[in-house]
Amino acid sequence: MIAQPSSLKPQQRICWRYCTEPEFQTLSEVEQETCLNVIALGRTGDGKSSLLNDLMGSQVFKQKISAKSQTKDIQSSQGFWAPLHRYMHHREKFGCQINVIDTPGFGDSQNRDEAFFKIIQEALVDTALHSGIHCILMVFKITTSSDTIYKSLDSFQDLISPYTKDTKIWRNVLLVFTHVDIVNGNTTRYQSHKVALKTKVNRILRERYKLDFDLPMLWISTQKFTCGYLKGFGDCDCEKGNRYHSDCRRRLYEQVMKRRSIPFALNPIENSASAAAAAAAAAHPRGQLEVT
Numbered sequence: 537m538i539a540q541p542s543s544l545k546p547q548q549r550i551c552w553r554y555c556t557e558p559e560f561q562t563l564s565e566v567e568q569e570t571c572l573n574v575i576a577l578g579r580t581g582d583g584k585s586s587l588l589n590d591l592m593g594s595q596v597f598k599q600k601i602s603a604k605s606q607t608k609d610i611q612s613s614q615g616f617w618a619p620l621h622r623y624m625h626h627r628e629k630f631g632c633q634i635n636v637i638d639t640p641g642f643g644d645s646q647n648r649d650e651a652f653f654k655i656i657q658e659a660l661v662d663t664a665l666h667s668g669i670h671c672i673l674m675v676f677k678i679t680t681s682s683d684t685i686y687k688s689l690d691s692f693q694d695l696i697s698p699y700t701k702d703t704k705i706w707r708n709v710l711l712v713f714t715h716v717d718i719v720n721g722n723t724t725r726y727q728s729h730k731v732a733l734k735t736k737v738n739r740i741l742r743e744r745y746k747l748d749f750d751l752p753m754l755w756i757s758t759q760k761f762t763c764g765y766l767k768g769f770g771d772c773d774c775e776k777g778n779r780y781h782s783d784c785r786r787r788l789y790e791q792v793m794k795r796r797s798i799p800f801a802l803n804p805i806e807n808s809a810s811a812a813a814a815a816a817a818a819a820h821p822r823g824q825l826e827v828t
């Protein structure tokens with residue numbers, strides 16, 4: 537059941553106002569047609585494939601059903617990302633063309649990190665050389681410790697540092713925290729954790745990677761919302777659930793769209809010189825990359 541805006545109280549109505557944001561309405565046709573490249577990176581089981589499936593609106597990538605790492609290869613899929621399709625039937629054209637790239641997770645359950653490191657690096661570099669990477673989604677389960685976050689981001693830096701020393705690439709990085717599900721109508725469970733991420737962790741990340749801006753953080757659930765009434769927990773809470781899920785999608789879409797005109801690209805000529813060094817670096821075990 538989807539609430540009609542007219543039936544919402546004034547305070548709730550604010551949540552729906554984005555539907556008419558001029559920023560989205562004035563996108564030219566060319567901008568709407570530009571295909572955005574989005575790649576998901578992160579630890580195994582943190583929700584990369586689920587997130588990309590949510591973007592594509594179907595089960596394109598296999599999701600985890602056991603403790604084993606699920607995604608073993610680089611996989612990609614192209615399609616129209618209609619973030620609010622389910623909630624805005626009258627505006628099916630709201631969205632953009634995307635190419636999503638799913639990757640195997642860091643911290644593989646079968647110690648294949650070195651092999652994965654190489655193919656993830658190839659996917660990143662190949663996309664950056666050809667059409668540019670609009671967004672790198674660094675996916676973390678909301679319960680991930682700050683040390684593990686730093687470790688994963690260090691791995692990302694190891695992947696890219698043989699090819700570029702420019703901190704510009706961080707402009708295209710979004711930190712996406714999954715498993716922030718709506719439970720009994722609210723998402724306040726992780727409030728103090730979110731505050732710590734926004735303040736302490738972000739400050740450390742700025743120092744660690746010499747950034748002059750905070751990395752954007754998004755809290756989302758990729759889990760399909762099930763009505764509380766159907767689960768036998770009381771009244772129907774579809775309105776809250778749908779609003780929360782549409783809000784998760786809207787926030788992610790806004791962040792990706794902000795980067796549509798600033799894809800991270802590598803210059804093939806400049807990079808031909810570093811290609812040999814990078815190839816040698818890729819041949820080295822992870823964590824021993826020589827940055828020239």
Ligand SMILES: Nc1nc2c(ncn2[C@@H]2O[C@H](COP(=O)(O)OP(=O)(O)OP(=O)(O)O)[C@@H](O)[C@H]2O)c(=O)[nH]1
Binds near residue numbers: 598607715716757758
């Ligand atoms: N409750 C909940 N479960 C989620 C969410 N996102 C992912 N999951 C579940 O977490 C598990 C792992 O998700 P995947 O998408 O397979 O994780 P992955 O990062 O692709 O894992 P690998 O392919 O092994 O690297 C699956 O059982 C998903 O259903 C979420 O937001 N909420």
Ligand SMILES: [Mg+2]
Binds near residue numbers: 597599600639
């Ligand atoms: Mg996966």
